Amino acid sequence: MPLEHCPLIAGRAQLVQPESADCPVLPAHYELNSSQFLFSSLSIALAFLLLAGFGARIATRLDLWQWWVPLVAVSGVVAADFASGLIHWAADTWGRDDLPFIGRRLLFAFRIHHLNPDDFLRRRFVDTNGEVACLAVPVLLALLSLPLETVWGGRVAIFGFGFCAIGMLTNQIHQWAHRASPPRLVRLLQDHGLILGRAEHAAHHERPYDTRYCITTGWCNWPLEATGFFRLLELAVTGLTGARPRQDDQRYDERYRGRTPWGMERNG
Numbered sequence: 590m591p592l593e594h595c596p597l598i599a600g601r602a603q604l605v606q607p608e609s610a611d612c613p614v615l616p617a618h619y620e621l622n623s624s625q626f627l628f629s630s631l632s633i634a635l636a637f638l639l640l641a642g643f644g645a646r647i648a649t650r651l652d653l654w655q656w657w658v659p660l661v662a663v664s665g666v667v668a669a670d671f672a673s674g675l676i677h678w679a680a681d682t683w684g685r686d687d688l689p690f691i692g693r694r695l696l697f698a699f700r701i702h703h704l705n706p707d708d709f710l711r712r713r714f715v716d717t718n719g720e721v722a723c724l725a726v727p728v729l730l731a732l733l734s735l736p737l738e739t740v741w742g743g744r745v746a747i748f749g750f751g752f753c754a755i756g757m758l759t760n761q762i763h764q765w766a767h768r769a770s771p772p773r774l775v776r777l778l779q780d781h782g783l784i785l786g787r788a789e790h791a792a793h794h795e796r797p798y799d800t801r802y803c804i805t806t807g808w809c810n811w812p813l814e815a816t817g818f819f820r821l822l823e824l825a826v827t828g829l830t831g832a833r834p835r836q837d838d839q840r841y842d843e844r845y846r847g848r849t850p851w852g853m854e855r856n857g
Contacts, residue, residue: 615705615845618698621716629719636722636757639729643753647746650737661744665751667808672752673759674803674810678819681798682834683826694720700841703798709767717760725757755784755805763804766790782807796842797835 621629647653677699686697702709709717732749736742765771766785779786785807793801802819803809813819823834 615708616701617705617708618701618712618716621719625719626715629715629722632719632723632726633715636725636729639726639733640750640753640757643729643733643746643750646733646737647750651743651746657744658747661747662751665748665753666755666806668748669752669756669759670803670805670807671809671813672756673805674813677802677804678822681802681838682819682823683832685837696837700838703794703838704841704845706767706794709764712764714761717764718757721757721760725753729753759805762806763790766804798838799835 651658680695680699681703684691684696686692686700688696728749732746732753735746735749737746762784765775766779766787767790768787770776771779775784778784783806785804789801789807789810790804793804799819800814801807801810803813826832827834
C-alpha cells in the first residue's frame with residue numbers, strides 16, 4: 590500500500606504495531622488545540638506588525654544609501670542561518686523527548702521529523718510558524734528600543750532587521766524545502782540559492798542526520814561541514830558531560846527501523 594494512504598498516529602498517543610508490513614504506522618506531530626492555535630496566530634500577527642514597524646522606523650530614521658547597509662543586512666541573514674543550524678543541531682543531538690517542557694514542545698517534533706518527514710507537509714501555516722514568531726517578538730521589542738541616532742545603534746538595527754526578517758520564516762522555508770512543487774516564486778529563490786532548497790536539505794535526511802543543519806538559507810552549511818564545526822562541538826560536550834550525541838534519535842530509529850519512509854515527499 591502506498592505510504593500516503595497509511596495511517597499516522599497523532600501527537601504522543603500510544604505507539605502501536607503496523608497493521609501490515611506494507612502499511613507502517615508512523616508517529617505524527619500533535620495537533621494544536623484551540624488555545625495554542627490562538628496564541629500562535631497572535632504571535633505571528635504581532636511579530637509581523639513589529640517587524641513592519643521596525644522597518645518603517647529604520648527607513649525614516651537612517652540613510653539607507655550608505656555602503657555598509659547591504660553588508661550588515663546580509664550579515665544578519667547569515668547569522669540567522671547559522672542560528673537555525675545551531676538550534677537544529679542542539680535539538681537533533683541532545684536531550685530526550687521526556688524532558689520537562691522542551692521534550693514535548695521541541696524535541697519530540699525533531700524526532701518525528703526524521704522518522705516521518707512528510708508529516709511536516711500537513712501542518713498549517715499557523716502551526717508551522719507560530720513558535721518562531723513567539724521567539725521573535727521579544728527580540729523585535731528590544732530592537733525597537735535601539736537609539737538609531739548613534740553609529741552602533743544604526744548598525745545593530747540593520748543587522749537585527751536582516752536577522753529577524755529571514756529568521757522568522759525559517760520554519761516556513763524549511764517546509765517549502767520538503768515540497769516537491771513549492772510556489773513558483775519560492776522555487777525561483779531556491780534555484781538561485783537565496784533560501785534553502787530541496788536538494789540541499791535532502792542531505793540532512795539521510796541517516797544518521799548529522800549534517801546540513803542550517804535550514805534558513807543553507808549558506809552556512811558548507812563552511813560548517815568543511816571545518817567540522819558540529820563534530821568539534823559534540824566532542825566538547827561529550828568531554829564535559831559524558832553525554833553521547835543522538836542517543837534519543839537512535840532510540841526512535843531502533844523502534845521504527847525498517848518501517849520508516851526515509852526521505853522526503855514522493856511526488857514529482
